[in-house]
Each structure stands twice: as structure tokens, then as C-alpha cells.
Amino acid sequence: MSKYIGLMSGTSLDGIDAALISVDENDNIHFEHSISAILPAELKADILTLCASSTDEIELLGKTDREIGRVFANAALQLCTSASISPADVTAIGSHGQTVRHRPPDATRNRNQAFTLQIGDPNTIAELSGITTIADFRRRDIAAGGQGAPLVPAFHAAAFASANEERVILNIGGMANISLLKINGDVIGFDTGPGNVLMDSWIHTNLEQDFDRDGNWAASGKCDTGLLEHFLQLPFYAQSGPKSTGREQFNQQSIFDALRHFPSIAPEDVQATLLELTARSISDAIEKSSAGMTPVFICGGGSANLALCKRISTLLPNRRVEDTRILGIPPDWVEAVAFAWLAKQTLNQLPGNVPAVTGADGPRILGAIYPA
Ligand SMILES: Nc1ncnc2c1ncn2[C@@H]1O[C@H](COP(=O)(O)OP(=O)(O)OP(=O)(O)O)[C@@H](O)[C@H]1O
């Protein structure tokens, strides 16, 4: 059995997810342990500054890169302590790092202009943890003409595919993405648009809360059809994959811009509309890309948003909708486990991308190895 750690801090900036897996000689993946580590408030503020397109500060980038490396290393060490293992028992860490800019190839940018940037210095992680660290998973795929995202579909296929039924895996993080796992082994996947990011942003603006617990605030409001239709006009939703997105497109400003056309909607009704937008963009993408009875397994923090999940279920009336626990991995840990698995792929010189998903020219070994 080889052990791997996956570290993930997503667009929501709600903390660092750390997961420990073991992989047996038959390549079966076993979820062993997980922790969530705090992302210090000051660091979170710096990351948000770096994510805002108006400020580009190389000083801040360098400093934040190192600091994220330090907190990621600590998260890995905390995970080892909590799991009662020594860092020496871990073969490798797969560190996603923190995305601060994602500019994939699209209608406005060709493959040579595309870039994506995840920070969290892997040298620092390897140095402080004493564990070989693999990082920078997305840029090879971008270099090969791909979107660099989503990357989790390859893992979803390895962990969740079934020879007996087609499955949809729905990840609701800051952004949302789906993987369609076909019985013949084919995989389709793409980002569907916002996950929690817009609802998080709006409740923060209005009630200073980090997220809308269980979707209760949204549930207290009423969806505004005009605003919803306005949001749904965004070309991203109608595009077919490969496609990926991020805070560059879905952010607080995009809500304010839309509200200029709808100035008198009550804040809780805006939240209800954002929930509906999230549920509709997800369910439309699922309906468009998979057969009507294909079951859906949800992972990511959004799986805890009861109102959102209920609405997605209602919009997909003929499908079983449940979370990935039933497939062996608790929904909150799937992403971190995926990066642990991607580390294993890279160390074993195996590809981590699915070209049909990202649009890359072919399978690629992702990331770089920073030895212990
Ligand atoms: N009880 C809950 N009720 C409502 N929403 C919740 C709840 N628990 C978590 N969330 C949502 O889940 C989010 C965190 O999800 P997750 O950790 O999957 O995102 P991420 O990893 O940052 O995203 P990404 O996949 O885009 O990188 C929180 O910001 C919040 O919106």
C-alpha cells in the first residue's frame, strides 16, 4: 500500500482540505483520513486581492506564494499527526495550490495566449513537510492546448465509474463541474458555471456571512424571473465543452452589473435567484449531456446546501440524486482525494488529464515533482 496526501484550497477560500489515501497493488483507492485546516484571514484577504483583476502585484504574489506553501505544509503535517502516521510513510503530496487567475483558451483568447496560475510554493511544501510534493497540475494541459480544468473527471472515472450504469458526478465547489462516466469508459466533463461562489458573495455583501447555511436565506426569498433570465443570457452557459471558468467571470461585480437593470429586487430575492441560477445551469448541463435516467452523485461543499440540492433534484425529476458517500468518498473530500490520486499518477508517469474533457492535444503527465 502506498499512501498519498491531497491538499486543496478551492475558490471558496473556506480552508484547506487535506485527505490521506492509500493505493493498493491493484490500484484500488482507499480513503483513509481527512482534515480541514484554517486559511488565516489575512492570507485569505491577500488571495482575494490577487484574484481581483484590477491589482497585479508581483511582491504580493511572491509573498503569498510562499505563505500558502507554509500553510499547506502545515496542513499536511497536521493531517499526518491526526492520522497517527509519520511523514516518512507518505509517498507524495499532490498540492493543487490556490488558483489566482484562470484564463483558458476561449472565444477571446487562443491557445497560445491562455494561462492559469496556481500558487503555493511546492518547494516550501517539500522542504517543511519532508514529503515529495507534486504541484502545478494544470499548466501542462494548458500548454497542450487544453483548458487546464476541470481535472477531477479522470479521478472520478478511476474512483466512481461503473460497468453497469452510466453516472454523473457533480462537484459543487466555488464553481461547479460535472463528469459523465459512461459504461464503456468514456468520460465527458466541463465546468457548468457558478457553484457556491455567487451565493457566498451575495450573503457576504449583505449579511457578512461566509455562506448561506443550508440555503436558508435563499429559501426565504423568491426567485425573480427577469433577473434569472438576464443571468442565463451569459454565452458561457450555452457553449459546449471543453470549457472552464472561475472568479474572473463569476464574481461580486457580475451580480452588481446585473442588478443595475433590476434595482429594486430585495436582497433575499436576489439570493433566491442566484440559487435558482446555480441549480438551473447545473441541471441544464446535466440534461444536455446525459441520458434522462442517469443518476447524479454530488460532491463538494455545495452538497451541504440543502435548498440547492433539493432544487437540483426537482429539476432532474427522473434521476436518483445523492452524494458520493454512497460511492465510498464523503462529498467534502473528493477534490483533495483527487489531487492525492493525481500525485500518484504523475509519480508513476501516468497521464492525469482527459483530453476529451480539457481539449488538450492528448494525454499528458501533469505537474512537476519536488523531491523531499
Ligand atoms: N451547510 C452548508 N450550507 C450551504 N453551503 C455550504 C454548507 N457547507 C459548505 N457550503 C458551501 O460550500 C463551499 C465550500 O465548498 P468547497 O470546499 O467544495 O469549495 P472549493 O473547493 O473552494 O471550490 P472549487 O471546487 O471551486 O475549487 C462554501 O463556501 C459554502 O458555500
Ligand SMILES: CC(=O)N[C@H]1[C@@H]2OC[C@@H](O2)[C@@H](O)[C@@H]1O[C@H](C)C(=O)O
Ligand atoms: C482553475 C481552477 O482552479 N478551477 C477549479 C474551479 O473549481 C471547480 C472548477 O472551477 C474546476 O474547473 C476546478 O477545480 C476542479 C478541482 C478540477 O479541476 O476538476
